[in-house]
Amino acid sequence: DWGPSYYTKLAMSAAGGRASDVAAMHLSRLAGYAPGGLVDAFDLDLLAEYGVTSEDFAPAVWSRTQYEGTVYAIPLDVHPFIVFYDKKAAEQAGLLDTSGELAPMGSPEALLEAGRALAEATGEAGILFGHVTDTAQTWRLFAGLYAQTGAGFDLPDGGPPRIDTDAAVRVVTLMTQLFDGRTNPNNLDYNGAMAAFTNGRGGMAMLGEWELPTLKKSRIDLGAAPFPQVFDKPAVYTDSHSFVLPHQDSPDPARRREAHRYVAQILKQSLTWASAGHIPAYQPVLAEPEYAALDPQSSYADAAKVAVLDPPNWFAGAGSNFQNRMCQPLQSALLGNTTPEKAVRQMVREADTLLRQPNPVA
Template identity: 70%
Template structure:
């Protein structure tokens, strides 16, 4: 099977103006020195150099990635991997874009799936060969449809998800039990409506003798959007951002969601003024019974010793939906593709997916579903309790300016912060969100 050396759709489509934009944005890109794993491993098939892999995992995630790489770089079929860790955020995405634009990118890189629309259409990535992946035991049938569909662009698969990391709820099991919110199996019972969620928060506060639900949003660039995006999808509405068009938004649904957010975090039954660290500290200090947060906080929250439960974000409106994103492997565009190394890149991705039980210990839901089906995963507590979130995952609306770490999330979040703090009506917040979306649609795509 041959690979298209020029990239999908005739190769890179970036004008000088766009390249200069990336260059100016990339001035702040910072690369941390990576590790060279598998020094005694066999050479890659095309020569002595290692398979180059870029990712953005540091801290606890970085340690787990080290463990997975140790598995991949040992044994008879080991890889020689040159891993580079770069600073997470806009600098990572700028550096990746510039490397691909210059044809000097690594063989494999990690990308948030919500950022795919900013890379695949402009020829910065090459599609995966699904036949080659199938040879290594990875296929569409191994992924939740909600995530797999977002890995596609123009009918081809440009990303292979490693995980799903959803926005969920953590709670104190003993307090939730006292509040009558657990089912017969000791898990969080369905909520089902805004009124029932408000009642649940009051019951939690009463059992806690303090605060029911915690949510840290002040000064954060994404938290309000994470909460809103899942709830808005629960209404059945979509926030559509068509290239060259106007935002397609169900304003009534959006107002309904933000109104509910202000009612839940009214500063009385639940605080409305917490920043991210403050909310985490309050839960860790037993000053709240439940917290809305990302599953990535599991290691921190489990360290408190509280009887910790977790669940997919409750269905409060009309249908299940959970805000999420996915770390995914991509094949950055290279000016010349060595087909043997490209094949090794496919094998590397398949190997890492199969090793992702290790990744689950941090809280992430493995995207490769055979790992979830393994009986060992069912014993992970509380990870197994929210594994179903991947089936109803909702990512950012696809466009070049959306996704994790984007200015879009920040622009959406700011008006909602004002609404939660009582400084703006829900109607005005939605008006500003739609206006900001329209302004971003008017901006030229830097890779078009």
């Protein structure tokens, strides 16, 4: 299991000082491990011997690899929350540019109009989004749109949270307008949205790029793009599978060197990983002609340049209780059970409650 059970095992093995040589971690979880000494620092000089330096990564992602100026994680990929679309429906809806790619939208109104145009083109739903009972989906959608407003979502230790409630209400209001239960369904679960899209009952789906292998098995003429910018600032919600060195009390120097060599070699071979939909974090792979030929992967590669992760706090990140607690009021708003204003107030309360809890591994 990739979520809480995995991260509990990783923390326990590191706390015991006898962990594996290398482990995988979502970069958004680093703030819960580095401060407590559960992961060891990388030797950047040693990595450079094997041809990997900080200049090989997009600054938006590399900036999250550090704690107090020391690098504790090396990104393998960037995996953003994006849009997949039916090219035929999008063309009929007038949403493609001259090169056949999804054209920029630029405003909330344009996104709403895109949903209406896609619904008319398909004769069914416009934009599909599965969120009911899901512990991450509505947070991914909210967090990306909120980052586009330029507002900060800061969770300082001890609280209170610093959240622009006006910007948050704007975002939740747009979410409820977009998924109105008419043009675009508001009550789908994850599997329901996937099934509807793969069976041609919608023109666009908001999903993580990790669903690409499943979607390519469908009969859709599949296109993909970074999540559309509709507010003032380009931003795409994302995370990153990264390599870490779980803490060892007495690491063997030869094995630690081999761990660095292993990480470097896998990064250089990450074109294979890209076939599953993930954007290679190692920039030289992105520059290869073989990556440019990947369709539709290369269409959303620019998402890595404007990547936005969860706030760097010990309780946040992929598979966390924080995401679950943010999703509950957001889901309630989409289902029409509460107002955007009340949903945002509950999100602030939930964040404040978590901030008052001590970090168990600090």
